Amino acid sequence: MKAVKGKFFFGGVHVKDRKFLAKDAPLEELPAPPEVRIAMTQSYGRPAVPCVKAGDSVKKGSLIARADGTISSDVFASVSGEVTDVSELETECGCKDTFVTIRSDGRGEEQFMPPLKDPSPEEIIKRVRDAGIVGLGGAGFPSAVKMQPRSEVDTLIINGAECEPYLTRDYRLMLERTDDIVRGARYIAGALGAADVMIGIERNKPDCIAAFEKYDDVKVVALRKVYPMGGEKQLIYSATGRKVKLGQLPADEGVIVNNVATCLAVCEAVELGKPACEAVLTVSGRSIARPANVKVPVGTPLSYIIEQCGGEAEAPKKAVLGGPMTGVAIKSYDLYVKKTTSGLLLLSEKEAAAEEPTACLNCGLCADNCPMHLMPMNTAFYSSAGDIDNAVKLGGTMYCIECGVCEYVCPAKRPLIQAIRNTKAAVRAKNREGGK
Numbered sequence: 001m002k003a004v005k006g007k008f009f010f011g012g013v014h015v016k017d018r019k020f021l022a023k024d025a026p027l028e029e030l031p032a033p034p035e036v037r038i039a040m041t042q043s044y045g046r047p048a049v050p051c052v053k054a055g056d057s058v059k060k061g062s063l064i065a066r067a068d069g070t071i072s073s074d075v076f077a078s079v080s081g082e083v084t085d086v087s088e089l090e091t092e093c094g095c096k097d098t099f100v101t102i103r104s105d106g107r108g109e110e111q112f113m114p115p116l117k118d119p120s121p122e123e124i125i126k127r128v129r130d131a132g133i134v135g136l137g138g139a140g141f142p143s144a145v146k147m148q149p150r151s152e153v154d155t156l157i158i159n160g161a162e163c164e165p166y167l168t169r170d171y172r173l174m175l176e177r178t179d180d181i182v183r184g185a186r187y188i189a190g191a192l193g194a195a196d197v198m199i200g201i202e203r204n205k206p207d208c209i210a211a212f213e214k215y216d217d218v219k220v221v222a223l224r225k226v227y228p229m230g231g232e233k234q235l236i237y238s239a240t241g242r243k244v245k246l247g248q249l250p251a252d253e254g255v256i257v258n259n260v261a262t263c264l265a266v267c268e269a270v271e272l273g274k275p276a277c278e279a280v281l282t283v284s285g286r287s288i289a290r291p292a293n294v295k296v297p298v299g300t301p302l303s304y305i306i307e308q309c310g311g312e313a314e315a316p317k318k319a320v321l322g323g324p325m326t327g328v329a330i331k332s333y334d335l336y337v338k339k340t341t342s343g344l345l346l347l348s349e350k351e352a353a354a355e356e357p358t359a360c361l362n363c364g365l366c367a368d369n370c371p372m373h374l375m376p377m378n379t380a381f382y383s384s385a386g387d388i389d390n391a392v393k394l395g396g397t398m399y400c401i402e403c404g405v406c407e408y409v410c411p412a413k414r415p416l417i418q419a420i421r422n423t424k425a426a427v428r429a430k431n432r433e434g435g436k
Ligand code: SF4
Pocket: 366, 369, 370, 371, 372, 373, 374, 375, 376, 399, 400, 401, 402, 403, 404, 405, 406, 407, 416, 417, 420
């Protein structure tokens, strides 16, 4: 279907996208590492509970941990071999998580589920749950839960915006796995009972737009290139004109959004019986010798990926897991890929352009550009004073989508995202104590 133009949304910023570094690198499957360490927290919600112990033999696709409740996801071995350890390690956020360590036997034996032929909506949802699929656009929300919304849904939007600078994983998937993404989207739409399937793609990816225009049952929306176009609410408004209000879910407006990588994972789970045991990510930045888009087993050490991409071209000023706007700065490469990992960036001195924060200038630029109409300077001010109630009340913190626009535009380089994440963590801890 010929592409139509998307609408403008309030706020957002124009960022240098730096995608030229990796966009022409075709998807590449790296050889499996000798050892993987798989975290039990692989989704939004509770960590999974390990069901293997040291000495157990596993194949790629064997269940190694069970979801703990509805908002959690099953976890699978990503290589064949022997479980050598189940213990706690530090994660990229500095907190502890349980990891299952598997020493690969190099045989790559698989244990997948049987493929489904002409599945019913119920069978698709069950397969998505059994495959441990979570949203791969970043949030990691269990996909099967999203496929059973509380309101009727008429539209599925495939999120192909990929507005984060540097990241080109979705770009390559859209070019190289177009058919699989569309089939995955059809399964999701079928399970939801959604009559319309749309894909939103930023206008700076005309080759991807052309690739999807050939499907009669997919409406292509060419989106303005502005950050955060890939935010759910921003994408829904741009593609359909529907406004998801604060506190509402997309389904309340009849829409569900799924990232292109999630659609692909659903296709592979249905047609191949493959569970979520691999991740595709972009490795980029001036400080990596060979920028690339790679497929690796979940649990692959970051140090191994860097080595496979030629090592450091120069000592990076900053390393980031994810994209530069929403990712997490990391201090070590002794960390491990998760289902949701979309990028690993090694940024040079010039790219990182790190500056020391100064006092807030009360310029209001952070609020003026916030696509969610929030007051991030209030969150930062009150949270630094330990006044979490006012931080939330006057900053609107709990509606923040952590897009990073406020910090990007702040002339004083205030660490606004950190303040927002700290405030949300404090609220969640308080709710847990209160049993909410
Ligand atoms: S307050 Fe949240 S939603 Fe608003 S710009 Fe900052 S990170 Fe984005």
